[in-house]
Amino acid sequence: MRFDRRGVALLATLSVLACAPTDGRPAHADDPPAVADYRPGAAGIGDPDFPEDGNGGYDVSHYDLAVAYTPKTKQLEGRTTIQAAATQNLSSFNLDLAGYDVRQVTVDNAAARFRREGDELTVTPSRPLGNRSRFTVKVVYGGRPRAAQDAANLGTYGFIPTADGAFVASEPNGSKTWFPNNDHPADKATFNFTITVPAGLTAVSNGELQGRPTTTGGKTTYRWRERHPMATYLATATLGKFDLRQGRTPGGIPEFAAVDPRFKSSLDKLYQISGEVTDYWSTVFGPYPFSSTGGVIDDYMAGYALENQTKPLYGGFEPDATIIAHELAHQWFGDSLTIKRWKDLWLNEGFATYAEWLWQEHKGTKTAEAIFKGLHARPADDPMWAYPPGRAKPSDLFNTSVYTRGAMTLQALRDAIGDDTFFRLLRTWTAEHRYGHVTTEEFIGLAGRLSGKDLRPLFDAWLFQPRRPA
Numbered sequence: 504m505r506f507d508r509r510g511v512a513l514l515a516t517l518s519v520l521a522c523a524p525t526d527g528r529p530a531h532a533d534d535p536p537a538v539a540d541y542r543p544g545a546a547g548i549g550d551p552d553f554p555e556d557g558n559g560g561y562d563v564s565h566y567d568l569a570v571a572y573t574p575k576t577k578q579l580e581g582r583t584t585i586q587a588a589a590t591q592n593l594s595s596f597n598l599d600l601a602g603y604d605v606r607q608v609t610v611d612n613a614a615a616r617f618r619r620e621g622d623e624l625t626v627t628p629s630r631p632l633g634n635r636s637r638f639t640v641k642v643v644y645g646g647r648p649r650a651a652q653d654a655a656n657l658g659t660y661g662f663i664p665t666a667d668g669a670f671v672a673s674e675p676n677g678s679k680t681w682f683p684n685n686d687h688p689a690d691k692a693t694f695n696f697t698i699t700v701p702a703g704l705t706a707v708s709n710g711e712l713q714g715r716p717t718t719t720g721g722k723t724t725y726r727w728r729e730r731h732p733m734a735t736y737l738a739t740a741t742l743g744k745f746d747l748r749q750g751r752t753p754g755g756i757p758e759f760a761a762v763d764p765r766f767k768s769s770l771d772k773l774y775q776i777s778g779e780v781t782d783y784w785s786t787v788f789g790p791y792p793f794s795s796t797g798g799v800i801d802d803y804m805a806g807y808a809l810e811n812q813t814k815p816l817y818g819g820f821e822p823d824a825t826i827i828a829h830e831l832a833h834q835w836f837g838d839s840l841t842i843k844r845w846k847d848l849w850l851n852e853g854f855a856t857y858a859e860w861l862w863q864e865h866k867g868t869k870t871a872e873a874i875f876k877g878l879h880a881r882p883a884d885d886p887m888w889a890y891p892p893g894r895a896k897p898s899d900l901f902n903t904s905v906y907t908r909g910a911m912t913l914q915a916l917r918d919a920i921g922d923d924t925f926f927r928l929l930r931t932w933t934a935e936h937r938y939g940h941v942t943t944e945e946f947i948g949l950a951g952r953l954s955g956k957d958l959r960p961l962f963d964a965w966l967f968q969p970r971r972p973a
């Protein structure tokens with residue numbers, strides 16, 4: 504994510520949603536003894552900073568989403584099919600879903616009992632699920648989407664209705680505003696999307712279009728497929744009036760760009776720069792991890808851009824090359840390599856911000872070293888020095904320190920280990936954890952191994968101390 508307006512960045516705080524826990528039901532004497540070993544899955548995936556996000560007891564491998572949306576009535580009708588595997592003996596499990604009427608839930612095609620509490624949907628299958636068993640959940644639901652808002656009511660994310668459709672950007676936990684899921688980056692899955700909109704509108708999602716859209720009865724259906732694992736917050740179904748350009752980057756990667764008609768004059772620039780950046784990062788960070796690249800500009804004034812997998816989304820502004828460089832760097836750092844816990848967000852934002860500096864260095868406008876020096880000269884009482892970026896705070900997740908001081912950490916590292924080792928480190932990092940999960944400890948460990956140096960004091964000063972490093 505990158506904020507387009509300084510003010511929005513400073514005000515973007517998040518709060519932990521306060522919901523009553525729905526698990527922990529005490530075992531009653533009258534429970535059938537045969538299922539005594541079966542317990543409800545936890546209502547959270549185990550991220551202490553976001554205790555209600557995601558769920559425990561299972562792991563999703565695939566989402567098949569069918570969504571029909573009518574902008575005029577703001578009505579969404581959805582059917583989500585989830586393929587998952589139990590990671591414990593499960594008597595019940597939770598999905599995350601905000602709003603909507605849930606009409607039907609089945610598990611392995613048998614009707615399942617369900618109840619709602621806050622943003623938790625608890626599903627009790629007709630027969631308990633054994634550890635490691637694979638199962639399929641189907642949820643039919645509908646209603647008016649309600650975007651997510653932070654506590655201060657200043658940031659809006661999730662499924663956001665617009666005049667002609669919807670703007671869909673869900674970091675960190677807004678995908679539950681449009682489909683039931685395990686809403687935490689620790690559980691990635693592949694996705695199929697079937698999105699139906701009034702004829703004349705376009706639905707843009709992750710991955711690649713599967714065949715041409717089909718129109719019947721005044722409705723057009725778009726089918727998209729993301730065949731690489733994806734965090735739920737990167738899923739999108741941005742829809743409305745769009746001008747499109749498709750083709751390949753000069754390096755041969757399939758590319759898809761879409762702009763709201765208000766940004767018609769930005770389409771070619773978005774397409775050209777996105778292609779050039781994708782090709783360039785492929786030489787710096789390692790092979791491009793996905794099957795296509797691109798970008799979308801919608802006319803919703805979000806004040807931010809989000810690195811939706813394969814197609815970053817720009818909210819209400821024409822991005823310049825450095826913002827495009829940031830969002831496309833996230834395809835490696837954040838999308839292919841995904842954090843397990845939100846506290847490690849600098850592994851996304853510090854790296855993507857450093858990519859902005861590398862882009863300027865590539866273009867000959869400024870070196871990363873010069874940008875670093877300018878920032879390091881900030882006075883000792885600059886708020887950035889009080890916020891250690893290696894431990895992002897849930898109440899202030901997108902603090903500028905996570906971005907800027909995170910990027911400075913990488914420049915300090917580059918100075919310490921030299922260009923050859925530094926860029927080999929970035930490529931080894933993206934190769935070893937491709938499509939997987941990462942932690943700050945793993946990055947520090949790899950940097951130490953590749954350089955043969957004791958880098959712990961450097962990382963400690965830059966990532967974990969509430970003061971300006973020397």
Ligand SMILES: [Zn+2]
Nearest residue numbers: 504505852855
């Ligand atoms: Zn970002």
